[in-house]
Amino acid sequence: MGIITAKNLIYEYLRRDDEGNVCGKTRAVDCVDVDVRPGEFISILGHNGSGKSTLAKHINAILSPTEGEVCVDGLNTADPANTWEVRQRAGMVFQNPDNQIIGQLVEEDVGFGPENLGVPTPEIWERVNESLRLLGMLDFRMRSPNKLSGGQKQRVSIAGVLAMHPKCIILDEPTAMLDPNGRKEVIRAARALNDVEKITIVLITHYMEETIYSDKIIVMDKGHVAMQGTPKEIFSQVEKLQELRLNVPQVTLLAHELKKQGMPIPDCVLTRKELREAIKDAFKS
Numbered sequence: 619m620g621i622i623t624a625k626n627l628i629y630e631y632l633r634r635d636d637e638g639n640v641c642g643k644t645r646a647v648d649c650v651d652v653d654v655r656p657g658e659f660i661s662i663l664g665h666n667g668s669g670k671s672t673l674a675k676h677i678n679a680i681l682s683p684t685e686g687e688v689c690v691d692g693l694n695t696a697d698p699a700n701t702w703e704v705r706q707r708a709g710m711v712f713q714n715p716d717n718q719i720i721g722q723l724v725e726e727d728v729g730f731g732p733e734n735l736g737v738p739t740p741e742i743w744e745r746v747n748e749s750l751r752l753l754g755m756l757d758f759r760m761r762s763p764n765k766l767s768g769g770q771k772q773r774v775s776i777a778g779v780l781a782m783h784p785k786c787i788i789l790d791e792p793t794a795m796l797d798p799n800g801r802k803e804v805i806r807a808a809r810a811l812n813d814v815e816k817i818t819i820v821l822i823t824h825y826m827e828e829t830i831y832s833d834k835i836i837v838m839d840k841g842h843v844a845m846q847g848t849p850k851e852i853f854s855q856v857e858k859l860q861e862l863r864l865n866v867p868q869v870t871l872l873a874h875e876l877k878k879q880g881m882p883i884p885d886c887v888l889t890r891k892e893l894r895e896a897i898k899d900a901f902k903s
Contacts, residue, residue: 621818622654622677622708623787625832626686627858646672648841649686654820659812661821661829664838665863673838674790674822678710685716691785706735713791715771724750724766724774725748725759732780742781749777752815769800773807780811793825801825824866825898826853828852830888837862869893875882 629647634638647669654720656659664670666895675681676688679695682884683893690708691702709731712718732742750756753773763771779787789808793801805821805828812819816879821828829835835852837845839862845852853859853866854876860866873887873896887893 619655621656624652628685633760658833661832669841670838679704708786710788711782711793715775719763746779749780750809753777768796769803788820788849850886
């Protein structure tokens with residue numbers, strides 16, 4: 619059984635007029651089925667309004683299904699009795715770290731979650747040390763979060779979730795407000811948690827390059843799952859992604875254009891190294 623499962627998930631927002639009366643419904647997620655296995659790195663892509671963030675909020679029990687169900691580690695997220703247990707098992711990191719950081723010092727912020735869970739004080743500090751070490755932020759523990767860069771703040775946010783010992787971390791566009799270096803820091807940290815600690819990662823993003831090392835990519839469009847597969851399976855369909863108003867990694871697009879011009883390039887190239895090797899092999903043949 620998957621650590622995260624969604625079956626026939628439907629979610630509808632209520633639309634209201636200027637007087638606050640309900641005047642209709644908008645279906646943001648429409649009959650979605652998802653199965654995430656423990657230890658997987660899953661990326662969810664989609665243009666604005668595709669339903670990807672709405673889906674993510676169901677995993678953390680922020681939203682409750684209109685129809686269907688979502689289960690996290692066997693717990694139905696719609697049951698209010700499961701809410702805090704679900705949020706402990708599936709921690710969530712949002713796109714603006716300033717909205718998630720509340721401590722005056724980095725170590726205080728990271729320890730806030732475990733303290734709310736009633737973890738004994740000695741264990742809280744063990745978790746703080748462990749989480750900051752894994753995120754490469756141990757040397758910053760006595761710093762004010764306000765003095766950190768955007769990428770560093772986001773790593774502190776992830777450390778705060780990690781300190782609650784979740785089985786899964788949902789990253790809802792965590793790099794949207796960061797510069798390129800900050801984005802690299804955060805994605806590198808997420809990959810390390812997945813590779814080394816075997817924590818299940820669900821990454822919501824619109825940056826294609828961030829998804830190329832995923833185990834699986836889910837592409838959302840108009841509330842539906844439009845595509846699903848490995849990075850190579852997804853990014854080999856350049857035209858279909860463009861129809862869905864999505865880009866592909868620049869390296870993949872360049873390889874695609876070279877192939878269209880007659881160069882013997884493999885169907886899907888994801889990294890610069892792969893492209894160099896493909897071009898080298900093309901000139902040998």
